[in-house]
Structure formats: C-alpha cells, structure tokens
Amino acid sequence: MSDSSAIAAFRSVTTATITTILLKRGLRNVWMRGLVPLAPGQERLVGRAFTLRFVPAREDLATPESWSSPTSTRAAIEAMPEGCIAVVDAMGVTDAGIFGDILCARMGKRGVTALVTDGVVRDVAGVMGTRLPVWCAGVAAPPSVAGLTFVGWQEPVGCGGVAIFPDDLIVVDDDGAVVIPAAIVEEVKDACLEQERLEAWLMSEVDKGVPLPGLYPPNAETRARYEKSRGS
Structure with a gap:
C-alpha cells in the first residue's frame, strides 16, 4: 500500500475509531495523553512519524549556543521529509517551549504536515501565524534550554506516554493524536x-x-x- 492511499484512507477515519480497532487487536496504549490542537478547527491530518527527543536540561549542554550544534532542533528540521508529522518527546515538560515561530515557519516551508508533542510551544501568536498545525500540551514563554536538552532524531521516543517509532503512522484530529504501528497500517x-x-x-x-x-x-x-x- 502506498503512503498516498493510506493517508487518503485515514483522513476519513476518526481517531476514536482507530483506537477501537487497535484495542480489538490488543493495542491499548496508542493515544498520546495531554495533546490538544493549538488552534480550533484544524482538519484531520495523517503522516509518517519523524521523531525528535529531548532529555532533562543539563547546564553544560542546554545553552543558547547549543542551537548551533550539529545535534540541534535546527539540524533535525532540515532532515524532515515532506509530508511527515514531527513527533517530539519533550517528557511532558510544560515550562519550556520546544519550538517557536521561526522553527515552525521553517517546518511549514519544508512541507511538514504537523507538529505533535507532549511539550509546549512558545511565541504562540507567531506559531499560529505560520499555519503549521500543532498538537501540544500548551504554551510557555521560556525557551527549550530552560528545561530540556535536545539529543537526537529518528529514534524510538515516548510522547504522551506512548511509544513512537520512526515511520509509524500518526493520525491527529479534534480528539488528539494516535499512532498506528507501521507493520499493521494496511x-x-x-x-x-x-x-x-x-x-x-x-x-x-x-x-x-x-x-x-x-x-x-x-x-x-x-x-x-x-x-x-x-x-x-
């Protein structure tokens, strides 16, 4: 099954229905807790997971200078393929915004479908102005380095208490964000x-x-x- 046919099909399926079908197959932990659409009225979206991971802040690593590191959110964004959904493990930290308007604008330019995180964003008016669809746990003014250290991308992560692997299928709508393991999508x-x-x-x-x-x-x-x- 091509990605285009899967994406077209799941755009007509609610996340509520998906969780029911996965439950019947023994998969109970697929709905990411605490994630809500940043803007009302966002359409249902589908895409392959591109994962990013933060760990707790460590003072020698979580600095503004780290934003220029080869291992940075900036470098990760440049690796995102068109059509993906960026899934960011922020460990549920809600007092440090992982992305702001400039990073979200760049994601939009690269054709990223949506941003999904159990953390929060900053520069909320600017983020909404980019029109990048976002599902998150809220907003906060401080930057990511105030509470988090970015460590890598395209590896298994936990988001909202759910295990997400690169290329799993993500579906988001008004009820939140759900993962479908890549092996059973069809x-x-x-x-x-x-x-x-x-x-x-x-x-x-x-x-x-x-x-x-x-x-x-x-x-x-x-x-x-x-x-x-x-x-x-």
Missing part, C-alpha cells in the same frame, strides 16, 4: 473503513428511533440488516 486501514461504514449505518438507525439494545453493539439480526442494506 490491515488496520481496512478494519477502520468498515467500522466507519457500520457506524454511519447505525447512526441512521438511531435517527429512525431504533432502540440501542441489539443495535449497538449489533446483534446477529442487526448485522444481517446491515449486510442487506449494503447489498451483500
């Missing part, structure tokens, strides 16, 4: 699309006044009516 896609079709039909039944017992979850009779409605 099977999850098919199951999610079917679940969305079923739930749309169930909603139409609710609109007709059908009571919930036996409808949701559907019993054998309801399933048969659903299949008949599809011409199966």
Whole structure:
C-alpha cells in the first residue's frame, strides 16, 4: 500500500475509531495523553512519524549556543521529509517551549504536515501565524534550554506516554493524536473503513428511533440488516 492511499484512507477515519480497532487487536496504549490542537478547527491530518527527543536540561549542554550544534532542533528540521508529522518527546515538560515561530515557519516551508508533542510551544501568536498545525500540551514563554536538552532524531521516543517509532503512522484530529504501528497500517486501514461504514449505518438507525439494545453493539439480526442494506 502506498503512503498516498493510506493517508487518503485515514483522513476519513476518526481517531476514536482507530483506537477501537487497535484495542480489538490488543493495542491499548496508542493515544498520546495531554495533546490538544493549538488552534480550533484544524482538519484531520495523517503522516509518517519523524521523531525528535529531548532529555532533562543539563547546564553544560542546554545553552543558547547549543542551537548551533550539529545535534540541534535546527539540524533535525532540515532532515524532515515532506509530508511527515514531527513527533517530539519533550517528557511532558510544560515550562519550556520546544519550538517557536521561526522553527515552525521553517517546518511549514519544508512541507511538514504537523507538529505533535507532549511539550509546549512558545511565541504562540507567531506559531499560529505560520499555519503549521500543532498538537501540544500548551504554551510557555521560556525557551527549550530552560528545561530540556535536545539529543537526537529518528529514534524510538515516548510522547504522551506512548511509544513512537520512526515511520509509524500518526493520525491527529479534534480528539488528539494516535499512532498506528507501521507493520499493521494496511490491515488496520481496512478494519477502520468498515467500522466507519457500520457506524454511519447505525447512526441512521438511531435517527429512525431504533432502540440501542441489539443495535449497538449489533446483534446477529442487526448485522444481517446491515449486510442487506449494503447489498451483500
């Protein structure tokens, strides 16, 4: 399955549906805690994870001079491929902004789909002005080096209590951010699309006044009516 077909498919699937389908496959820890869209009304977005990792600040490393280091957020941004979703492990630190408007503007110029982090951003008005979609834990004025040390990119990270590996598929919408392991994207896609079709039909039944017992979850009779409605 090409990335373009996966991305097109998951743009029509809610993160709520994805978590349900993954739960049925034994994957419970896929929703990143504490992440909300920075701006209201952002569309659902899908992309491969490009990971970045911070550790606690250490005074000899977390300095403004570190921003010019070969291992820096600036260098990581220049390595981001078009269409990726940047997933930043900020360890849940909420008093040091990992990115501001200039870095977000550069990400937008590189065609990055979105920024997802369990940390916070700074220069919030400027960040929103870049129109880079952001899911984060809030905003803070101090720079990243006030509380964090950047250590690398494209390695496994934890974000919002969830393990994220490079190239996992990330889906974000109003309910937050969800990861789909790269190895099962196709099977999850098919199951999610079917679940969305079923739930749309169930909603139409609710609109007709059908009571919930036996409808949701559907019993054998309801399933048969659903299949008949599809011409199966």
